[in-house]
Amino acid sequence: MAYVPANGRFLPTALYDRSIAITMRERAWRPRLVRDVLLGEPSDVLDLGCGTGTLAVALVGAPGGARVTGIDGDPEILDLARVKEGSERVDFVEGMADSLPFADASFDRVVTSLLLHHLQPPVKRAALAEARRVLRPGGRLHVADWGRAQDPLMRVLFAGLQVLDGFSNTADHPAGRIPGMIEQAGFLGVRRHDCLRTVWGSFELLSADAA
Ligand SMILES: C[S@@+](CC[C@H](N)C(=O)[O-])C[C@H]1O[C@@H](n2cnc3c(N)ncnc32)[C@H](O)[C@@H]1O
Secondary structure (H helix, E strand, O other): OOOOOOOOOOOOHHHHHHHHHHHOOHHHOHHHHHHHHHOOOOOEEEEEOOOOOHHHHHHHHOOOOOEEEEEEOOHHHHHHHHOOOOHHHEEEEEOOOOOOOOOOOOEEEEEEEOOHHHOOHHHHHHHHHHHHHHEEEEEEEEEEEEOOOOOHHHHHHHHHHHHHHOOOOOOOOOOOOHHHHHHHOOEEEEEEEEEEEEOOEEEEEEEEEEO
16 A cells, blocks of 8 residues: 555544554653754744644644644545644645655754654655755754664564554664664754654654754
C-alpha cells in the first residue's frame, strides 16, 4: 500500500485520536515536543503529517505567538483537524510530504510526529529533503517516531505495529537508520532527546539543525 492512513491499514481514521490516547503515552512526550519546538521563539512552524492536528493546535495555543501550518495528505483527517477546538488558528493544507507546496526557506521549525514510519524509504528521504528545503538557515527539524528497540520486548511490540502499518515502510526504524537518513537529507547535529517505552515499541524524540 503506497499511502498509509493515520490509523494504519485496517482501523478507521475516525478512531485515530482514541487509539493514540490509549496506546501512545501522549502526556509523556507531546508537551515536551511543543516546548522543544518553540525554544528560540520561531515565527513560522510547519507540522508535517499533522493528522488530526493535536500537535499543531498545542503549538499555536502555546505562548510565543508562532504561526502554525499543518499539512497532511489525507482530506478525511484534515476534516477532523479543522473541527478540533483551537484549530481555527492553524492553517491546514492538503499536500504530500515529499512535494511540499511551500517556497524554500518558509519556516523556522519543521516538526513531524508519527509520520515517517508511514513512508516508504524513498518517500521518507524525499520528505526529509523537503523539510530541509523549506527550513530557513538556522532552522530546526524535530522528529518524533519509532527508533531502534531498547530491548527484545520493545522489538516484539514493534512487530505488532508493523502488522497494522506495514513492513517495508517501517523497517528503517528498528534498524536505527532514521538519524542517518536525517543527516543524508542535509541536516547537522542529529540529537536524541528521549526514548520512551510504548505498547508499540521504542519511540524517539530527535532534532537536527538546518545549517
Ligand atoms: C500516524 S498519523 C500522525 C498524525 C500526527 N502527526 C500525530 O502526531 O498524531 C500519520 C499521518 O501522516 C499522514 N501521511 C501519511 N503519508 C503521508 C504523505 N506521503 N504525505 C503527507 N501526509 C502523509 C497520514 O494521513 C496521517 O494523518
